[in-house]
């Protein structure tokens with residue numbers, strides 16, 4: 001029976017994910033998030049059977065039905081990820097009112113991660129919503145408001161110091177706010193484990209990124225884009241991936257046992 005529920009949450013999540021795609025795409029463009037979707041190249045309106053999450057993209061092999069231009073892999077990817085984390089959240093937390101809160105927080109995390117990845121900005125509207133719902137989630141889970149605020153600020157302090165002393169060069173202020181939200185959501189020491197994991201993920205990705213681009217520049221690999229090693233990598237997406245991993249898989253317990261605490 002659980003499989004039926006998990007599959008249902010995956011499908012609902014994937015449908016919800018296509019709405020998150022629209023939110024990400026239309027943020028700051030002045031377009032209403034509720035208008036009908038159309039192809040970015042030829043403007044032809046999509047039919048309902050072109051809007052089935054994941055499957056439409058596969059059926060059309062990633063191209064527009066009318067003009068044949070490529071559809072971004074972002075669409076099926078976000079749909080799949082949203083479906084997967086919704087199904088996982090159901091497995092981990094079961095059906096309760098709290099699950100709705102968790103779905104809201106996961107949605108905000110997905111929008112923020114993708115937007116930061118594409119534009120190097122964590123939009124305030126989604127960030128403040130994340131802080132608000134993280135506080136509500138922890139309060140509903142029985143954490144006192146004093147502790148929620150304290151853990152939020154303690155997690156954000158190192159980020160604030162890096163932001164302050166590098167004058168925003170090494171760390172954006174968005175990351176400071178994100179760290180505050182993660183502290184409120186996970187609490188100490190879990191939030192710091194998430195930060196540590198994010199640093200490891202970011203370092204691995206950074207090394208791979210520099211290696212790949214060095215190969216492109218020296219002609220060992222091909223890239224259609226003009227590349228330079230100076231391109232910055234946002235930290236937000238790594239923080240968010242690490243947060244979900246720590247939250248869902250009790251990674252902090254494993255980590256703390258590993259370092260002998």
Ligand SMILES: [Zn+2]
Nearest residue numbers: 039042064067
């Ligand atoms: Zn088209």
